[in-house]
Structures are given as structure tokens and as C-alpha cells.
Amino acid sequence: xFENLTLPSNIEVRYIHWIEPLKxxxxxxxxxxxxxxxxxxxxxxxxxMSLGGIVAVELNKIIHPKQTIIISSIATKDEIRPLFxxxxxxxxYKIVPAGFYKWYPPFLDWYFGAKTKREKALLRFYAKTISKxxxxxxxxxxxxxKNEYRPENLFHIHGMADRVLPCKYTHAxxxxxxxxxxxxxxxxxxxxxxxxxxxxxxx
Numbered sequence: 358x359f360e361n362l363t364l365p366s367n368i369e370v371r372y373i374h375w376i377e378p379l380k381x382x383x384x385x386x387x388x389x390x391x392x393x394x395x396x397x398x399x400x401x402x403x404x405x406m407s408l409g410g411i412v413a414v415e416l417n418k419i420i421h422p423k424q425t426i427i428i429s430s431i432a433t434k435d436e437i438r439p440l441f442x443x444x445x446x447x448x449x450y451k452i453v454p455a456g457f458y459k460w461y462p463p464f465l466d467w468y469f470g471a472k473t474k475r476e477k478a479l480l481r482f483y484a485k486t487i488s489k490x491x492x493x494x495x496x497x498x499x500x501x502x503k504n505e506y507r508p509e510n511l512f513h514i515h516g517m518a519d520r521v522l523p524c525k526y527t528h529a530x531x532x533x534x535x536x537x538x539x540x541x542x543x544x545x546x547x548x549x550x551x552x553x554x555x556x557x558x559x560x
Contacts, residue, residue: 358406358479361545368556371396375487378494384502388415395420400559404552406430406541407521408495417508423559428514428548429522429538432507436527437499445500468520470537479542512555514548516540
């Protein structure tokens with residue numbers, strides 16, 4: 358999803374890979390296991406998109422990044438859209454068969470803002486490769502996220518046309534006009550410029 362970003366050559370990029378959640382694992386427990394992939398002995402900035410942004414906020418509580426940047430994500434539970442809160446209150450997501458989360462109807466391209474063949478292919482690749490267990494776990498953790506604290510070192514970039522996590526419910530620092538949930542891919546030039554400026558502050 359970050360393949361189109363272009364950052365200054367002096368910035369070392371390290372991708373953190375998703376891992377399979379353990380049985381009954383909490384989001385904070387999962388986030389702690391992700392730190393095994395990190396070099397915490399250097400100055401670093403966390404950058405996360407969507408669920409990755411939520412994980413970055415949780416990581417911000419247990420490690421010490423110079424800054425945490427979230428893209429197309431939310432910073433607190435209060436920024437979750439009302440529709441998702443409805444799903445949580447009715448607990449409908451609990452009775453949905455795990456196989457449902459692997460189903461990818463065409464309207465999801467529109468919902469996520471995928472416009473090109475490459476972006477549509479990326480979404481289908483994720484749907485195909487991510488396990489049913491992971492999908493069900495992730496949805497449960499997002500809907501039941503309890504975080505109320507917005508980190509002081511947080512910087513939030515959000516698209517104004519995001520249908521997954523509507524911008525109007527967030528307190529984003531930078532709002533990208535017509536930006537969708539996938540703007541990190543299809544508006545990469547703009548996102549790269551913003552990231553480059555923020556990251557250059559931390560040599």
C-alpha cells in the first residue's frame with residue numbers, strides 16, 4: 358500500500374509485518390509482539406495507515422517514538438463512525454460467519470476508494486491472503502477499541518472523501534481534499550511531501 362511513496366534518501370524505512378493474532382489476544386498485547394521487529398535503539402517515527410494507525414497509537418504508549426503519524430485512521434474511540442458503534446452495540450459482528458470476512462464484493466472497490474487496476478488487485482490480494490481468524494480478530498478489536506487518549510506527539514493525515522472512516526468524525530491535522538481511504542497509494546505524491554517534511558525534523 359505504501360509502494361508509491363517517495364521519501365528523502367536519508368530516511369531509513371523499516372516495514373513492520375502483520376503477524377497472526379493469538380487466541381484471545383488484546384490489541385495492546387499484539388502491539389507489544391510487533392516491537393520484536395523494531396530497532397528501538399535509534400530515533401524513530403511510527404507511521405501507520407488504517408488499522409496500522411490504531412496499532413501505532415497503541416505502540417506509542419509502550420515505546421517512545423519521536424512522533425506517531427497516522428493516515429486514514431483514527432486516534433481515539435470517539436472518532437469511530439456511528440455505523441461501527443451500532444455494529445458494536447448490537448453485537449451483530451459476533452454472529453457473522455468467519456467466511457463472510459473473506460468475501461469481496463465489487464462495491465468494496467468504491468467503498469475503499471480503489472480506482473486503478475493495481476489498487477483493486479491489492480485489495481483482493483489482502484482479502485485472499487489474510488486469514489479468517491485475523492479478519493475477525495481485527496474487526497473485534499477496532500469496534501471495541503477503548504483508547505480515549507490522543508498522544509501529544511500525534512500527527513494525523515486524513516482524506517475528506519474517506520468512506521471507511523469519514524473525516525468529519527476525526528480531528529485530523531491535515532485533510533486531503535477528495536482523498537479516499539487509499540489515498541496513501543493514489544495520492545502518494547502529496548502524502549510523500551507531507552511525510553518528508555515531518556520526518557526531516559528528526560535526523
